[in-house]
Every structure is written in C-alpha cells, then in structure tokens.
Amino acid sequence: MSTATAEDLTEVSAPERFWNRPRRLGAGVVIIGLLAICLFGPLASSKTARFTLSEDSGGAALSINGDVGAYLFGAITVVLGVLMLAGVAKRWHTAFLVIGIVTFVFSFLCWQVAGNFLPVVSIADGTFDFALPLILGALAGVLGERSGVVNVAIEGQFLMGAFAAALVGTLATSVWAGLIGAVLGGVLIAALLAVLAIRFLVDQVVVGIVLNLLALGITGFLYERLMQPDSAKYNQPPHMPTWSIPGLSNIPVIGPVLFRATLLLWIALILVFVIHFALRRTRWGLRTRAVGEHPTAADTVGVRVRGLRYTNVLIGGAIAGAGGAYFTLMATSAFNKNMTGGAGFIALAALIFGRWTPFGALGAALFFGFTQQLAYYLSAGVGSSVPNQFLNMLPYLATIVAVAGLVGRVRAPAADGVPYTKS
Numbered sequence: 001m002s003t004a005t006a007e008d009l010t011e012v013s014a015p016e017r018f019w020n021r022p023r024r025l026g027a028g029v030v031i032i033g034l035l036a037i038c039l040f041g042p043l044a045s046s047k048t049a050r051f052t053l054s055e056d057s058g059g060a061a062l063s064i065n066g067d068v069g070a071y072l073f074g075a076i077t078v079v080l081g082v083l084m085l086a087g088v089a090k091r092w093h094t095a096f097l098v099i100g101i102v103t104f105v106f107s108f109l110c111w112q113v114a115g116n117f118l119p120v121v122s123i124a125d126g127t128f129d130f131a132l133p134l135i136l137g138a139l140a141g142v143l144g145e146r147s148g149v150v151n152v153a154i155e156g157q158f159l160m161g162a163f164a165a166a167l168v169g170t171l172a173t174s175v176w177a178g179l180i181g182a183v184l185g186g187v188l189i190a191a192l193l194a195v196l197a198i199r200f201l202v203d204q205v206v207v208g209i210v211l212n213l214l215a216l217g218i219t220g221f222l223y224e225r226l227m228q229p230d231s232a233k234y235n236q237p238p239h240m241p242t243w244s245i246p247g248l249s250n251i252p253v254i255g256p257v258l259f260r261a262t263l264l265l266w267i268a269l270i271l272v273f274v275i276h277f278a279l280r281r282t283r284w285g286l287r288t289r290a291v292g293e294h295p296t297a298a299d300t301v302g303v304r305v306r307g308l309r310y311t312n313v314l315i316g317g318a319i320a321g322a323g324g325a326y327f328t329l330m331a332t333s334a335f336n337k338n339m340t341g342g343a344g345f346i347a348l349a350a351l352i353f354g355r356w357t358p359f360g361a362l363g364a365a366l367f368f369g370f371t372q373q374l375a376y377y378l379s380a381g382v383g384s385s386v387p388n389q390f391l392n393m394l395p396y397l398a399t400i401v402a403v404a405g406l407v408g409r410v411r412a413p414a415a416d417g418v419p420y421t422k423s
Contacts, residue, residue: 022093026084029100033081036074036107044070047115053253055121066114073107076100116382123373124257128265131369132330133158133340135268136323137347138354138361139275140186140316145356146279146292147312148415152208153193154320155344156215160185161324163219166227166335169237169328178237179264179325186321187314189215194313198306201419212344220337227335240264240329262330264322269362271319276358288312292413295420305420323347342396349399356412371398 044066052061064072080100084093109118137154144151164185169178189211196202227235240262248259258269279285287308290298295305327343328335346368353367354360375391378384384391 023085023087025093025097026081026086029081029084029097029104030078031081032104033074033077033079033100036077036104037071040070040107040111041067041074044111045114049110049113049115050117051109051113052117052119053121055119055125055256057117057119061117064110066110069110069114070107073103073110076103077107112378112382112384112386118377118382121253121256123370123377124253126373126376127366127369128257128261129330129369130372131365132265132268133323133326133343134347134350134365134368135272135362136319136326137344138350138365139268139271139358140190140320140323141348141351142275142279142356142358142361143288143312143316143319145351145416146413147288147309148292148295148413148418148420149194149197149309149313150204150208150417151190151193151313151316151320152205152348153189153211153215153344154347155340155342156208156212157186157189157317157320158324158327158340158344158347159212159215159219159338160189161321162327162339163222163324163335164321165325166235166237166328170234173238175238175240175329178329179240179322182325182329183318183321186317186319186324188317190313190317190320193317194310197419198309198313201421204417204419216338219335223335223337231334235334237328237333239333240325264326264330267322272358272362279358289413292415295415295418299420299422309420320344320347346395346399352412368395368398371395 046065046067048063049066049069050057050061050063052059054060077100080096080103084096084100137158140154140157141151161182162185165178165182168181169175172178192214193204193207193211196207197204223235242260242262245259249255251259279288287298287303291303291305291308299305324340327339332339347365350361350364350368353364354362371394375394378386379388379391
C-alpha cells in the first residue's frame with residue numbers, strides 16, 4: 001500500500017466553481033447590456049446627443065446620434081459581460097465591470113440627451129458638490145471603524161453640525177465661525193457616542209441610531225422654538241465663498257471643477273490624502289489598524305486602546321460636523337428640520353462600498369454624488385420622460401446596488417463594533 005507524498009497532496013485542489021463571483025457579475029453586466037439594447041435603443045430618437053466639455057451648450061462637444069449611441073454602448077456592455085462570463089482576463093474583471101457600468105450609463109444618457117446636450121463640466125461640478133458631505137462623513141466612519149468603533153451616528157453629526165453652523169454663523173455673521181460651530185456640533189455627538197460605546201460598552205449600532213434620533217429631536221425643537229420665530233436673528237448664516245486658484249482654474253474641464261471651489265471641498269480632498277498617508281505610514285496609523293484588528297495584542301505592547309478609540313471617534317466627529325456645514329453654508333443659507341435627508345446613511349454606505357479606505361470612500365462618494373447630480377439635471381435641465389419620482393430614487397437605488405451587488409466579499413476590521421475590556 002503506497003502513501004501519498006507531500007507533492008502529490010499539493011497537486012490535489014478543489015475544483016473551481018463555475019459560477020464564481022466574476023461570472024455572476026458578468027451575467028449581470030450582460031443583463032443590463034441587453035436591457036440597454038432592448039429598452040434604451042428603441043426609445044432613443046435619431047437626434048444628436050451632445051456632451052459638451054463646458055458648463056453650458058457652447059464649446060467643444062462629443063456628439064453622437066441618440067439611437068446609435070444607445071445601441072452601441074449597450075452592445076459594448078454585452079460584450080464586456082460575455083468576456084467576464086468566458087473567464088477572459090480574470091484579473092481584469094473589476095475593470096470590465098466598471099467599464100460595463102459606464103457604457104450602460106452612456107447608453108441611458110444617449111437616450112435621454114438625444115436632441116439636447118449634457119454639460120460635462122457642470123455635471124462634474126455638481127457631482128463634487130453633492131459628494132462633499134458624503135466624503136467627509138465617510139472619512140469620519142473610516143477613522144472610527146478602523147479603530148473598532150462603528151459610527152452609525154454620522155447622520156446625527158451632520159444634523160448637529162448643520163444646525164450649529166447656521167446658528168453660530170448667523171450670530172457671529174461669519175462663515176468661518178459657522179464652520180467652527182459645525183465642527184463642535186459634530187464633536188458633541190461624537191463625544192456621546194464615544195462615552196456610551198467605549199466607556200459604558202453600549203451596543204454601538206443601537207447607540208448610533210439613538211444619537212441620530214436625539215440630534216433630530218434637539219435640532220427640530222430648537223428650530224421651532226428659536227430659529228423659526230426669528231430667522232433673521234438666528235437662521236441667516238452667510239454663504240461660503242468660492243475661491244479660484246489663478247492659472248489652475250483655467251485648465252479645461254478639471255480647472256473649474258477642482259480649482260474654482262470652496263475651501264471646504266479642498267479640505268475634504270486634502271483630508272483623503274492625509275488620512276490615507278497617516279493610516280499607512282505613521283505610528284498613529286499602525287496603532288489604529290492594530291486596535292481595529294486585535295486590540296488585546298495592541299494593549300500588550302503598550303497601546304492605549306480606549307484612548308486611541310476616543311481620539312479617533314472625536315476627530316471623526318469633527319470631520320463629520322464640518323460635512324454638516326455644507327448643508328447650511330453651501331447648499332442653502334438656512335437650517336431646516338431633518339435637512340440632511342439621510343445623507344449620513346449614504347455616507348455609511350460609501351464607507352462600506354469603499355472597503356473602509358479613504359480613497360475607496362472618495363470614489364464611492366463621487367459615485368453617489370454623480371447619481372444625485374444626474375437625477376437633478378435630467379429632471380430640471382432636460383425634462384426627462386422618466387418620472388421625477390424614479391429619478392429621485394436613483395441615489396438610493398445606486399446605494400442598494402453598490403452595497404448589495406458590487407462590493408463582493410469585504411471584511412470589516414476584525415474588532416469593528418466589539419467593545420474592549422481588559423481581562
């Protein structure tokens with residue numbers, strides 16, 4: 001009787017499942033491609049769809065017949081899906097998936113924009129505008145969850161930041177005082193989250209939901225009793241100015257989007273780079289990742305687990321509070337009850353979609369911001385035949401599809417949501 005050698009055993013491996021994740025995603029891409037061919041193509045007119053590289057209908061433009069574009073981009077989507085199904089270039093299935101989604105969107109746009117135009121610069125500018133609070137909220141979530149604290153209270157931090165920005169900005173007649181007030185408002189909710197979750201070991205998801213309701217109740221009550229009776233005194237904050245960087249703001253396409261913007265947008269983009277670098281290259285980042293993965297091991301080498309969690313949650317609260325300032329100092333010039341409209345939960349989805357990384361969160365926030373801006377433009381600018389109710393659902397449908405269907409197998413930090421107690 002012979003015995004198997006180690007080399008023989010290493011050659012034996014479990015057969016790969018046919019319906020693995022790339023093939024399942026490929027099947028989905030084929031389906032949406034066929035949808036584009038069978039629905040968008042027949043509905044599109046033969047009029048020209050113009051994609052102008054400016055903020056209006058003038059300037060250079062990419063033009064294509066609406067029906068030709070709808071069929072063409074739908075066919076490209078199907079081809080990409082078939083390649084994924086066939087297992088071609090397995091390592092590139094993510095790129096094929098992204099390109100397939102982009103071509104599907106272009107097929108849809110060729111149908112919608114036929115006989116009209118879509119200003120690329122305005123869409124990109126609006127994308128960053130809508131994505132701004134989501135970027136800051138998702139970064140707040142990254143800081144908390146990378147150190148083991150689930151931050152479901154982003155919505156509450158947004159609301160409190162928005163309220164404080166309106167109140168302080170109005171009383172001080174200063175947009176910068178309003179921004180500082182927003183930061184402090186976010187820190188207040190974050191401090192309650194930190195104390196209840198870290199010190200008293202309350203379930204972090206439950207306490208986050210409770211804090212959201214607390215922020216909604218407090219801001220709603222103060223709005224009705226303080227702001228609404230005398231809005232001129234308490235609820236007319238100044239608008240955050242737009243600044244241009246000489247030279248850079250004149251660069252075609254990207255200049256008006258990135259270099260003619262508010263300070264808050266530049267702060268958000270800088271924070272993405274700073275937090276990414278800090279998590280990867282600094283002692284603080286190493287300790288944060290260690291606390292989020294294995295707090296007991298971090299404690300044995302002298303890392304103050306609770307202290308680091310407190311610090312990160314509070315910093316995250318400050319960042320999310322600044323995100324709340326967007327709603328009253330940029331989007332509008334007044335506070336209204338529940339004006340954040342669930343943006344904190346979309347930021348939480350962007351955090352998960354972005355796999356708990358700063359650049360991933362940035363990409364996810366831009367994706368959700370694009371769906372919001374596209375829905376707004378198709379409704380107001382083009383007069384789309386698609387019902388407004390469905391267009392308004394686009395950001396939330398995109399959130400569900402992204403988190404449920406596109407994220408795949410992702411793993412949160414091992415100690416995320418797990419209270420730490422010394423043995």
